[in-house]
Amino acid sequence: MSSSVQATGEGRAIAAPARPRVSLEVLLLRLRAYIALIVLAVLFAVLSPSFLTTGNLIILTKQVAINAILGIGMTFVILGGGIDLSVGSIVGLCGMVAGWLISDGLVLPMFGIAVFFKVWIVMLLTALVGVGVGVVNGLLVTRFAVTPFIATLGTLYVARGAALLLSGGATFPNLVGHPSLKNTGFPTLGAGSALGLPYPIWVMVVLAAVSAFVARKTPFGRQVYAIGGNEKAAALAGVRVARVKLLTYVISGFCAAVVGLIITSQLVAAHPATGGSFELNAIAVVVLGGTSLTGGRGTIGGTIIGAFVIGVLFNGMVLLGVSEFWQTVIKGAVIVVAVIVDQLQQRMQQAALAKSPT
Amino acid sequence: MPPSNRPAKSLEPLLRAEGVTKRYPGTLALDGVDFNIYPGAVNVLIGENGAGKSTLMKILAGVEQPSGGRLMLHGRAVELESPRDALRQGIAIIYQELNLFPNLSVAENVFMARERTSAVGTVRHAEQEEVVRSLMARLEQDIHPATLVEDLRIGQQQLVEIARALAQDVSVLIMDEPTSALSTAEAEILLRLVEDLTAHGVAVIYISHKLDECLRIGDHFTVLRDGKLVAEAPADQVTLDWIVETMAGRSQAELFPRSNHAVGAPLLEVHDLTLPRAHGDGFLVDRVSFTLRAGEIVGVYGLMGAGRTELLECLFGMQPFASGTVRIAGFELRDESIAERIQSGLAFVTEDRQKLGLVQSMSVAENITLASLRLMRRGPVLSRPKERERVGAMIQSLAIKTSRPDQPVTSLSGGNQQKVVIARSLLTAPKVLLMDEPTRGIDIGAKADVFRIMCDLARDGVAVLFVSSELKEVVAMADRALVMARGRITADLPREHITESALAAAAVAGIDAVPSPVHAHV
Numbered sequence: 001m002s003s004s005v006q007a008t009g010e011g012r013a014i015a016a017p018a019r020p021r022v023s024l025e026v027l028l029l030r031l032r033a034y035i036a037l038i039v040l041a042v043l044f045a046v047l048s049p050s051f052l053t054t055g056n057l058i059i060l061t062k063q064v065a066i067n068a069i070l071g072i073g074m075t076f077v078i079l080g081g082g083i084d085l086s087v088g089s090i091v092g093l094c095g096m097v098a099g100w101l102i103s104d105g106l107v108l109p110m111f112g113i114a115v116f117f118k119v120w121i122v123m124l125l126t127a128l129v130g131v132g133v134g135v136v137n138g139l140l141v142t143r144f145a146v147t148p149f150i151a152t153l154g155t156l157y158v159a160r161g162a163a164l165l166l167s168g169g170a171t172f173p174n175l176v177g178h179p180s181l182k183n184t185g186f187p188t189l190g191a192g193s194a195l196g197l198p199y200p201i202w203v204m205v206v207l208a209a210v211s212a213f214v215a216r217k218t219p220f221g222r223q224v225y226a227i228g229g230n231e232k233a234a235a236l237a238g239v240r241v242a243r244v245k246l247l248t249y250v251i252s253g254f255c256a257a258v259v260g261l262i263i264t265s266q267l268v269a270a271h272p273a274t275g276g277s278f279e280l281n282a283i284a285v286v287v288l289g290g291t292s293l294t295g296g297r298g299t300i301g302g303t304i305i306g307a308f309v310i311g312v313l314f315n316g317m318v319l320l321g322v323s324e325f326w327q328t329v330i331k332g333a334v335i336v337v338a339v340i341v342d343q344l345q346q347r348m349q350q351a352a353l354a355k356s357p358t
Numbered sequence: 359m360p361p362s363n364r365p366a367k368s369l370e371p372l373l374r375a376e377g378v379t380k381r382y383p384g385t386l387a388l389d390g391v392d393f394n395i396y397p398g399a400v401n402v403l404i405g406e407n408g409a410g411k412s413t414l415m416k417i418l419a420g421v422e423q424p425s426g427g428r429l430m431l432h433g434r435a436v437e438l439e440s441p442r443d444a445l446r447q448g449i450a451i452i453y454q455e456l457n458l459f460p461n462l463s464v465a466e467n468v469f470m471a472r473e474r475t476s477a478v479g480t481v482r483h484a485e486q487e488e489v490v491r492s493l494m495a496r497l498e499q500d501i502h503p504a505t506l507v508e509d510l511r512i513g514q515q516q517l518v519e520i521a522r523a524l525a526q527d528v529s530v531l532i533m534d535e536p537t538s539a540l541s542t543a544e545a546e547i548l549l550r551l552v553e554d555l556t557a558h559g560v561a562v563i564y565i566s567h568k569l570d571e572c573l574r575i576g577d578h579f580t581v582l583r584d585g586k587l588v589a590e591a592p593a594d595q596v597t598l599d600w601i602v603e604t605m606a607g608r609s610q611a612e613l614f615p616r617s618n619h620a621v622g623a624p625l626l627e628v629h630d631l632t633l634p635r636a637h638g639d640g641f642l643v644d645r646v647s648f649t650l651r652a653g654e655i656v657g658v659y660g661l662m663g664a665g666r667t668e669l670l671e672c673l674f675g676m677q678p679f680a681s682g683t684v685r686i687a688g689f690e691l692r693d694e695s696i697a698e699r700i701q702s703g704l705a706f707v708t709e710d711r712q713k714l715g716l717v718q719s720m721s722v723a724e725n726i727t728l729a730s731l732r733l734m735r736r737g738p739v740l741s742r743p744k745e746r747e748r749v750g751a752m753i754q755s756l757a758i759k760t761s762r763p764d765q766p767v768t769s770l771s772g773g774n775q776q777k778v779v780i781a782r783s784l785l786t787a788p789k790v791l792l793m794d795e796p797t798r799g800i801d802i803g804a805k806a807d808v809f810r811i812m813c814d815l816a817r818d819g820v821a822v823l824f825v826s827s828e829l830k831e832v833v834a835m836a837d838r839a840l841v842m843a844r845g846r847i848t849a850d851l852p853r854e855h856i857t858e859s860a861l862a863a864a865a866v867a868g869i870d871a872v873p874s875p876v877h878a879h880v
Binding site for chain 1: 674676695696697699700701706708713714715716717718719720724727728729731732734735738739740782786
């Protein structure tokens with residue numbers, strides 16, 4: 001993906017031979033997420049000598065990856081005019097499913113056996129669970145016409161409850177597997193690295209690249225934007241609205257499952273409360289990245305930048321010893337300010353448009 | 359009542375718009391318009407769709423602010439920053455569309471944002487309901503003030519809207535198509551009320567497509583065309599012919615191209631198409647059968663509520679409860695989705711461009727290609743060159759005025775937005791094109807372009823079915839005209855028999871049970 005955080009989404013269209021003159025204010029506003037990111041980075045680099053060290057930057061990016069991956073899935077849902085509150089619970093449920101499959105195996109009481117899988121099959125099954133919850137969300141929204149907020153609020157509780165039921169509320173500890181069961185190697189996803197970068201960062205990079213491509217370059221992506229912009233008009237243009245919307249929830253569920261796997265692997269343990277309120281972080285980075293909560297406008301690139309802004313802010317505040325309580329206050333303020341600025345940009349662009357009729 | 363019987367009106371306007379200009383992105387909706395509003399008189403404002411009437415009213419009501427010019431009230435310049443502001447100055451508006459809260463009672467609607475409150479701030483319901491009761495008596499309606507608005511018929515809701523305006527002291531009352539949803543009896547009540555108001559010195563601004571109504575009650579006539587003032591006259595100088603002439607203002611030959619070409623094989627065959635009303639009684643579309651041939655342009659005329667839009671919606675698969683058979687080029691449609699219908703050669707241009715046509719957040723190009731993304735692919739990926747090529751060709755052939763294809767679609771004028779919606783349909787290479795009021799709300803130049811596009815398509819063998827409320831349009835454009843009334847086709851007129859009087863007669867043919875004034879469409 002290229003260029004700026006396009007809150008207006010206009011950069012998604014066909015290459016412009018001659019862009020009209022953009023005023024400096026509008027340009028600055030459009031690039032605000034980058035500017036915020038750079039300003040924060042410079043600020044913390046000056047204030048804390050340890051900020052710009054490779055070690056810290058890698059830790060920072062690893063933390064960013066969690067929010068970024070959730071944010072990618074959330075971006076599709078929000079672009080399509082929906083919202084997915086269930087992602088935090090899916091993270092928890094999927095972590096528990098992975099933990100359960102590794103430590104207890106797939107227990108089949110009617111046969112009195114437990115089946116243990118290789119790690120990659122465990123991961124695949126876990127991802128399928130995330131996808132399954134996404135399908136449920138999608139069907140609730142499209143087939144049963146439940147508003148997205150309520151539908152995913154319901155699955156938020158159901159998935160969390162299911163995570164607790166899986167172990168009776170207990171943790172699955174020490175998920176290293178056993179050589180005799182041929183299911184070792186699970187911690188590699190969280191702890192391993194390639195070319196000096198931990199795997200979670202690679203996962204983020206790959207998912208971001210694929211998603212940005214899908215959003216900008218495929219009919220599916222275009223149709224998501226269309227549905228978020230005007231669902232009725234999209235339907236009349238022959239867009240299969242139900243199918244496309246369902247797919248956005250599936251993508252979100254899949255991304256949440258991936259995060260569940262990463263966190264569980266990092267901790268080498270699965271706890272049913274993992275992922276609590278992650279959905280709010282995901283929504284925050286999407287909004288911070290300039291995606292409109294009403295749908296139709298936004299980019300994957302913006303979401304990634306949004307995740308980095310939050311990540312840098314937190315990392316920097318930790319290095320400076322800002323209290324955790326103040327961190328929370330500041331996070332809230334940053335999100336609200338970001339949306340205010342977004343509104344400001346839209347108003348200025350519309351005003352500019354009104355002045356120059358074609 | 360002839361105008362001479364009216365009391366003498368003062369010659370000083372109460373409210374005056376001076377050189378008012380309103381610019382929207384891409385459009386000049388009003389161009390230096392002067393408009394005089396006299397007290398104690400019915401000030402009739404006339405113009406075709408898109409002439410700028412509604413915009414001017416929104417400015418007078420404080421909903422929109424003018425880009426240029428000023429408003430003079432009692433000889434002093436005023437700025438109306440909000441509807442509340444306008445109301446404080448005594449200017450109230452009754453909108454064409456209902457602006458009521460269906461979930462609240464009649465009394466709560468009437469006093470919305472102006473609640474009568476006690477010393478501690480609670481609403482004095484009894485007092486409000488008392489006022490509403492007397493307003494309803496004045497409107498000759500037996501409606502209890504505590505009734506929920508959603509439980510009222512549309513005509514009654516319109517009267518509630520009027521009561522809302524009457525509940526305050528107004529010196530200027532704007533009525534935008536107030537009788538369009540009313541029955542004949544209700545319309546009579548309204549017209550009597552207007553006379554009563556003017557007798558009490560209120561300046562009424564009256565907008566209606568029903569020219570007979572305007573001629574009956576109007577004292578001063580102002581005519582807008584393409585956002586400009588074209589004529590102003592007192593009632594005794596106004597005739598129906600004068601209105602028609604000043605409103606249209608352009609020779610018809612210029613507007614309506616005609617071409618003679620052979621008509622081919624049947625492309626659309628409709629048999630016994632029926633759509634029951636949602637609540638059981640009667641039909642919105644009632645056993646409609648007709649055939650449309652290649653190269654034919656068929657107009658569908660009828661009054662509001664005759665079932666014309668519903669007919670198109672049934673054909674396009676938007677009405678799940680429709681029954682009957684529809685064949686496209688011999689292929690019978692059953693439960694096909696909209697997407698499948700598009701693939702089988704059907705295309706639909708909606709009458710509601712903003713709600714159902716455009717995706718406002720997208721660019722011109724993205725809007726044009728939305729229905730045919732399949733054709734823009736290379737493998738699974740959208741091909742930018744393909745898209746650019748197709749969009750460029752459409753922009754050129756439909757003469758869409760846009761500086762760049764990636765411009766936001768909202769920056770175009772209404773006419774060009776309409777062409778974008780048409781372009782989207784044409785890119786799917788339809789065999790049958792359904793158009794619902796294709797020229798609604800667009801300027802005259804764009805209208806001529808739309809007619810030219812229709813002719814070009816017909817020449818290329820497309821069957822075009824267009825719905826219109828404008829008699830002239832149907833007379834000039836249609837090779838054949840179907841007239842609908844009460845869900846039925848009441849006339850199927852070949853070209854040589856299409857006249858305004860034949861269309862108008864057939865449009866009321868099914869409605870003899872409740873006679874209603876004939877629309878004098880222009």
